[in-house]
Ligand SMILES: Nc1nc2c(ncn2[C@@H]2O[C@H](COP(=O)(O)OP(=O)(O)O)[C@@H](O)[C@H]2O)c(=O)[nH]1
């Protein structure tokens with residue numbers, strides 16, 4: 368079972384921390400942070416990291432695609448080209464493999480999901496957010512993430528989520544939609560799925576720090592004014608995001624294969 | 639007693655909130671937030687607002703110079719030009735008035751202090767921060783502010799402050815230095831002044847919301863995981879910033895008049 372997830376967003380938005388929470392794997396452990404001047408002309412690199420995970424008895428081969436340097440350089444066009452190019456390359460490779468002799472053992476390296484991190488600073492989506500998402504939303508399943516959500520009081524977060532959804536809509540940006548529940552799903556599942564749907568875009572607080580709250584071991588951020596347990600759904604949509612990925616991993620793959628890849632093939636074949 | 643303070647930083651960094659805390663005045667109450675597309679080609683406007691304040695029995699005429707739209711548009715050169723142009727205009731005007739007939743009643747509209755807001759997201763200063771501060775640090779007293787400092791745990795904030803100071807130094811950016819205490823100042827004053835010096839750059843948490851903590855009325859941010867009293871010096875450098883402005887307002891004016899303006903005059907007269 369192959370699953371490829373791409374992580375995109377400006378530096379410092381807690382992407383590495385969140386990936387560590389989701390997959391207990393470290394992005395960029397050996398990353399070198401170049402001095403700011405070098406960033407001016409740096410080409411953005413797309414990096415892959417593979418993990419073998421066992422979840423509910425199923426062996427998953429998860430590939431995490433990292434995009435360090437996204438938006439650091441003043442020329443963001445290069446970042447966009449590198450990312451879009453990477454996504455296209457996976458489609459090209461799949462297309463070749465599909466037309467080849469050994470199609471029974473084809474490896475699916477296509478990007479099944481792109482977590483796009485939105486800064487909690489600002490009045491909603493930035494120019495950069497909009498331009499990037501417009502470029503890739505037809506090529507990959509977009510899952511927008513509001514980063515470092517502990518910047519918001521509850522009412523502010525509610526407004527910010529509404530604003531983001533409206534801006535996505537105004538700009539015609541399609542994000543991944545959770546398919547309707549099968550009619551044979553039980554009430555409990557439906558309710559949980561609806562709660563997940565209603566909390567999109569997920570507003571996450573992540574942490575690599577082990578803490579103890581009320582005798583319970585968890586991960587969190589300890590501030591002088593209080594502690595945030597990232598597993599507390601009142602404080603962070605982390606659990607919702609984790610559940611979403613778990614429940615809908617197959618849907619993400621299906622949409623990639625049956626819709627996004629087919630669009631790509633159609634475009635490619637008509638050229 | 640005229641004092642002009644300029645406020646610069648990206649939208650959403652809490653500038654309006656902080657100015658409201660410091661001067662109980664609202665920036666941008668009537669500001670219209672243009673839709674993101676319009677920002678692409680918008681010219682940045684520099685806006686002034688005058689307040690009469692009585693502090694410790696002294697009547698202050700405080701002018702707050704606001705720079706809405708800074709860095710919103712993708713072309714930041716325009717923002718820089720508008721701000722630098724404004725600072726120069728005040729110097730030009732003062733120069734004319736100084737050479738005029740009525741110099742006894744000269745009005746000092748020069749910018750005495752520029753609060754520059756740094757985002758708590760990212761690994762330190764951004765390209766934009768560095769480019770902007772390099773352009774104006776020789777023309778105005780720069781007071782860098784780390785915005786929305788509740789994004790940091792104490793250890794993270796300590797590291798971030800060190801990083802910012804190092805980057806300012808690496809890039810040769812001069813920030814306003816508090817002059818040495820007069821030898822006749824008492825021990826208490828010296829200690830307080832030293833605490834203020836040691837906490838630069840000020841990391842502020844601001845709020846326009848009245849809250850009550852332990853029966854005490856204050857302003858703060860109430861989160862589900864805890865409440866931040868902005869007047870608690872463990873939580874925010876707000877009090878230190880306020881005290882700094884109060885204790886060193888005259889120093890800010892003196893440096894503007896005796897150093898920055900003189901540099902400007904020298905440059906101007908040699909052309
Ligand atoms: N306030 C806050 N800080 C966070 C959160 N997640 C991570 N951080 C901190 O933000 C900094 C950057 O995190 P990192 O994961 O390296 O960001 P990346 O550059 O996007 O990979 C670190 O100091 C983290 O501890 C969060 O949810 N809230």
Ligand SMILES: Nc1nc2c(ncn2[C@@H]2O[C@H](COP(=O)(O)OP(=O)(O)O)[C@@H](O)[C@H]2O)c(=O)[nH]1
Pocket residue numbers: 517518519523648649650651652653654655656785786787788789842843844845
């Ligand atoms: N987390 C946090 N949010 C703040 C702080 N100060 C202001 N805000 C919130 O940030 C948002 C933008 O604040 P505003 O003052 O309008 O920012 P401006 O665009 O820079 O003037 C509002 O929702 C404020 O309540 C702060 O210190 N910490």
